[in-house]
Amino acid sequence: MHELGIVFYIIRDVKQAAAEHHVSHVSGVVMDIGEVSTVVPEYLTDCWRWAADKEELLQGSALKVNTIPAVTLCGDCRREYETVRYGKTCPHCHSENTWLLRGNEVEIKEIEVQ
Amino acid sequence: MDEVKVIEIKKSIFADNEKDADDLRKELKRKGVYLLNLMSSPGSGKTTTLIQTINRLKDKIRVAVMEADIDSDVDAVRIREATGVPSIQLHTGGMCHLDAEMTRQGLENLPPDTFDLVVLENVGNLVCPAEFDTGAVRNAMILSVPEGDDKPLKYPLMFSVCDVVVVNKTDVLPYFDFDLDKCREHVRMRNPAARVIPLCARTGEGVDAFAGWLLEEVKAWKENQ
Structure with a gap:
């Protein structure tokens, strides 16, 4: 349960962006x-x-939350696969020489103002 | 209804903290202070391990401790009483981790000497502290035998950011299904560069290896200042 801490960081960054854009x-x-x-x-x-x-x-x-699907790249067969389904092991060649391409983001995409 | 205007931000919430952490590391390098960020789950024996380690180092280098907890100061008092080195308590105000700015504020509250080694005992938690760079030179974590050898599989980020994994409570190995070789293998899968140091803080067995590693690290950090 660390979401409250994350929210404090979002608020800080949104405040900063709002000040920069005079919102x-x-x-x-x-x-x-x-x-x-x-x-x-x-x-x-x-x-x-x-x-x-x-x-x-x-x-x-x-x-609002956009979920970014997690994708892992295999360093041996160079193919991509779904991280959540297969974890660290490549389902194509069973290598563990793999790394996360996407899916670790905690990013503020945009803010909406009226 | 007014039209909605969208302002694109595209910014990771960790970006500012990473910059603060890099700035703090540079400042510590200038001052010749080595900061170790020690992490683990609650009850793994961080404070006991720290007491044993400090008692082996305090005559060689100047050591101080920052204890981070959500509440209370029991750990800071325990460290001070058991080692005699300066120890302060940081409260995170309900947050489950420390970030670089909180770490900097903590360092400003230490007695105004210069220290060779400051150990930050992070909040007991295997998830959040791994995500926030504190500005420490190295990250170490303690995994205790009763927690199981599969923890590197369940908390991959923690194990991938740590330079050292201390396996504590080795005296109870006969009573648990904890396989030290399997544990090493699980750590290696997440982080091939991490060093695994088994020890028992209660009996002191193996603590010399951890203290020795730390002493070498501090010396290397102070060279080429």
Whole structure:
């Protein structure tokens, strides 16, 4: 359960972006969250509601989550596969010389203002 | 209804912390202070291991400890009483990890001497502390025998960011299905460069190896300053 800590980082970055763009109220924040980033979207939106409503800039704002599917690349056969289904071992050649290409993101994609 | 305007941000929430951590590491290098970030799950024996290790190092180098917990100061008091080295308690305000800025604030609260080694005992947790670079020179983690040899498989990120994995409580190996060779193999799969050091903080067996590694690390960090 570290989603509240993550929410505090999002709020800090959104405040900074709002100041740079001279925005006085944010109505929505869109996140790109990787499937294996260890962030649980439901917990994140719950924590967001609690913390964002305490900030004038973010009162009533919605946090939307885009899930980025996790993809692993095999260093031996150079093929890509679904990380969540097969884990560290390549399903094509059974190599463990593999690394994550996508799926670890915790990124603020965009903010919405009215 | 007003039209919605979208402002593209495209920024990882870890980006600022990574910059803060790199800045802190550079500053520590200038000052000749080696910061070790020690992580583990709750109850793995971090504080006991630390006491044993510090008692082997404190006559050779100047050591201080920062204890990070959500609440209480029991660990900081224990370290101070058992080793005599300066030890301060940091509270994370409900957060499950420390970041580089919190670490910097903690360092500012240490007695104004210069230390050769500062150990940051992170919040007991195998998930979040691994995601936030504290600015430490090295990361070490303690895995205790009762937790099982499969932990590197379940918490891959923690094991992939650690330079050293200490396997603690080796005195209870006969009572658990913990296979040390399997554990080494699981660590190697996640992080081929990590060193595995088995020890027993209660009896002191194997602690010299960890203390020796740390002493060499501190010396190397202070060279070419």
